[in-house]
Amino acid sequence: MEVLNNLLKLVSEPIVQFFLWVAVIFVIANVFLDRRISFWVASVGATYFWVKKQDPMVALRAWVVVLSVFLIVLMVKHLFNLNVALLLKGKKRCPMCWEEIHRRAKVCPYCHHSFERID
Numbered sequence: 001m002e003v004l005n006n007l008l009k010l011v012s013e014p015i016v017q018f019f020l021w022v023a024v025i026f027v028i029a030n031v032f033l034d035r036r037i038s039f040w041v042a043s044v045g046a047t048y049f050w051v052k053k054q055d056p057m058v059a060l061r062a063w064v065v066v067l068s069v070f071l072i073v074l075m076v077k078h079l080f081n082l083n084v085a086l087l088l089k090g091k092k093r094c095p096m097c098w099e100e101i102h103r104r105a106k107v108c109p110y111c112h113h114s115f116e117r118i119d
C-alpha cells in the first residue's frame, strides 16, 4: 500500500502531471502521425495547455528539466564519445559505414569492418 501511496503522491506533483500529459498526447498523436511530429505536437500542446489553464511556472520548470537532461546527454556524447541512446539499445555505431550494430559485435555485419585490435 505504501508503494501505491508514494505513487499517488508523485502523480499529484504538477510537474509529473505535466509529463504525464505530454506522454498521453504523444501516445495518441503517435497513432496518426510520425514519431518526431508527435513529439512536437505533445510538447507544444501540453505547454500551451499548461500556460493557458494551469501554472506557467510548472511548464517552465518541466522544460528546464528536459533541457538539462538533453544537455547532459549532449555533453556525455561529446566528452566521452558515448551515445546514450545507442547504449540503452545495446548498440554501437560502426565507424566505417555508420550503421547501428550490436554492442559486442567484433565484425560489422554490413561492411565487415573488424573491431578486433591487431597488436
Ligand SMILES: [Zn+2]
Pocket (backbone or CB within 6 Å): 094, 095, 096, 097, 098, 099, 108, 109, 110, 111, 112, 113
Ligand atoms: Zn560497418
